[in-house]
Amino acid sequence: MADVSADPRARRPGGRSARVRAVVHRAAADLVAERGADQVTVPAVAERAGVNPSTIYRRWGTLPALLADIAAQRADxxxxxxxxxxxxxxxxxxxxxxxxxxxxxxxxxxxxxxxxxxxxxxxxxxxxxxxxxxxxxxxxxxxxxxxxxxxxxxxxxxxxxxxxxxxxxxxxxxxxxxxxxxxxxxxxxxx
Amino acid sequence: MADVSADPRARRPGGRSARVRAVVHRAAADLVAERGADQVTVPAVAERAGVNPSTIYRRWGTLPALLADIAAQRADxxxxxxxxxxxxxxxxxxxxxxxxxxxxxxxxxxxxxxxxxxxxxxxxxxxxxxxxxxxxxxxxxxxxxxxxxxxxxxxxxxxxxxxxxxxxxxxxxxxxxxxxxxxxxxxxxxx
CATH class of the missing domain: 1.10.357.10 (Tetracycline Repressor, domain 2)
Structure with a gap:
């Protein structure tokens, strides 16, 4: 998975990057709950979050990496x-x-x-x-x-x-x- | 699900119908094991089993009904x-x-x-x-x-x-x- 902690944008907790992370996490979690994880795609998450799919691909790489990031944040x-x-x-x-x-x-x-x-x-x-x-x-x-x-x-x-x-x-x-x-x-x- | 017991063909355990059931069950179980159940389709099962997809649709109706029939047979x-x-x-x-x-x-x-x-x-x-x-x-x-x-x-x-x-x-x-x-x-x- 993408090493999010190595992403300098992830280090500013109050910044735009943190807001994007929160909105993408929320969109992905909602879609997984509604459809089941196997029916969720990066473009669908992007659309729900109101961001460009490339934003998600660039930051997380793949959907499994995004879901792993959500799970890791929950663990905190x-x-x-x-x-x-x-x-x-x-x-x-x-x-x-x-x-x-x-x-x-x-x-x-x-x-x-x-x-x-x-x-x-x-x-x-x-x-x-x-x-x-x-x-x-x-x-x-x-x-x-x-x-x-x-x-x-x-x-x-x-x-x-x-x-x-x-x-x-x-x-x-x-x-x-x-x-x-x-x-x-x-x-x-x-x- | 389809009521298989009501199918007269299912009542002849040694007949062609029983052989079709066995080969379709085996193909479905193998594919589920290989791909995960969410990646299996009726046409794929039919191809693996060497039968026409319509044979499966007619007898079981849907893939969930077929899988339920397999589970029920296991329970026996x-x-x-x-x-x-x-x-x-x-x-x-x-x-x-x-x-x-x-x-x-x-x-x-x-x-x-x-x-x-x-x-x-x-x-x-x-x-x-x-x-x-x-x-x-x-x-x-x-x-x-x-x-x-x-x-x-x-x-x-x-x-x-x-x-x-x-x-x-x-x-x-x-x-x-x-x-x-x-x-x-x-x-x-x-x-």
């Missing part, structure tokens, strides 16, 4: 560590649910935008890597405090997987209370 | 009940993993083939319904034996969701032993 809003394993897991469970529930959230997570199977797999790996890194940071911090947290695999099985599954299949009662309860249940089972 | 291979809750859950966990791991298995489960958002949701609901019914049958049988099985929601969270997540994201060590262990862990937690 993840909750701060609290120093308490249960609270950190519960906060991140709630945040993961909120993130997946946003317009296009599951589509971004699935990265199903890539028509090519290898690209799609790479997108899925990147998504998994992103969510794994978030939770790994929490588990590492707990280990540094001398605690014995569950493994990342257990966190994926018991917190991330059920949230993902319930959002994909629109199961009822999938709310913040439910997401937080997964963290408590996992720690109870391991203690 | 589900394991028989054993009369033991743990064994039934473990057998169905292993079978669900095998089913999702087949070529195109996840794509079928996600029913992502429908370009229309409402159709896609309907496909997802049908997939969820299918897997829910399988497990509900097991839980009902346990209740009839006077046992107190976990709720369907817990089975989805603790068995189906992790299997689905791990197949979608190609996590390593997602094998039959792992799938079966989810059943034991769920029953241990509830006992």
């Amino acid at each position: 809003t993840a909750p701060e560590p609290t120093g308490d394993l249960h609270d950190d897991l519960a906060n991140h469970a709630a945040w993961t649910l909120a993130d997946l529930s946003r317009p296009g959230g599951v589509a971004f997570f699935r990265a199903e935008v890539a028509p090519d199977v290898d690209e799609r797999r790479a997108g899925l790996r990147e998504c998994l890597q992103r969510v794994s890194t978030r939770f790994e940071t929490i588990l590492d911090a707990a280990r540094e405090r001398g605690e014995t947290p569950p493994s990342l695999e257990r966190v994926l099985d018991r917190i991330v997987a059920p949230i993902y599954f319930r959002v994909v299949f629109s199961l009822p009662e999938t709310d913040e209370t439910y997401a937080r309860s997964l963290a408590a249940a996992l720690l109870d089972a391991d203690s | 291979t589900a394991p028989e009940p054993t009369g033991d809750l743990h064994d039934d859950l473990a057998n169905h966990a292993a079978w669900t993993l095998a089913d999702l791991s087949r070529p195109g298995g996840v794509a079928f489960f996600r029913a992502e083939v429908a370009p229309d958002v409402d159709e896609r949701r309907a496909g997802l609901r049908e997939c969820l319904q299918r897997v829910s019914t399988r497990f509900e049958t097991i839980l009902d049988a346990a209740r009839e034996r006077g046992e107190t099985p976990p709720s369907l929601e817990r089975v989805l969270d603790r068995i189906v969701a992790p299997i689905y997540f791990r197949v979608v994201f190609s996590l390593p060590e997602t094998d039959e032993t792992y799938a079966r262990s989810l059943a034991a862990a769920l029953l241990d937690a509830d006992s």
Whole structure:
């Protein structure tokens, strides 16, 4: 993907460049939510955002790179560590649910935008890597405090997987209370 | 979808109709595995299967109906009940993993083939319904034996969701032993 951070225009958060980024992000997210990621094209995003397609091609290169940039920006809003394993897991469970529930959230997570199977797999790996890194940071911090947290695999099985599954299949009662309860249940089972 | 069972040609299991069904199923499953369900069309399936597209349109109507027929046929291979809750859950966990791991298995489960958002949701609901019914049958049988099985929601969270997540994201060590262990862990937690 295009290295946006290397783009000098991206360094002026209040400037025209930031406004373009915001309007393009919004247009892409709305279109993904309305049509599904596989039906969205760069020209369609440009039209919705009211910018020239070349603006998007120049800055992001491809639609997958644009969607990856949106996902990376979303990740910046993840909750701060609290120093308490249960609270950190519960906060991140709630945040993961909120993130997946946003317009296009599951589509971004699935990265199903890539028509090519290898690209799609790479997108899925990147998504998994992103969510794994978030939770790994929490588990590492707990280990540094001398605690014995569950493994990342257990966190994926018991917190991330059920949230993902319930959002994909629109199961009822999938709310913040439910997401937080997964963290408590996992720690109870391991203690 | 087309009601295939009402088609008199479908009632002769060894006949030409059954052979056409098998070859079309195989072609569709292979193409879904190779390209992703959203890139597969009826003409492409027909070409791969060596049949006329009108044969597919006449018998199944649409590609989603064809994929639903394949999924329904797969469901016929589900394991028989054993009369033991743990064994039934473990057998169905292993079978669900095998089913999702087949070529195109996840794509079928996600029913992502429908370009229309409402159709896609309907496909997802049908997939969820299918897997829910399988497990509900097991839980009902346990209740009839006077046992107190976990709720369907817990089975989805603790068995189906992790299997689905791990197949979608190609996590390593997602094998039959792992799938079966989810059943034991769920029953241990509830006992």
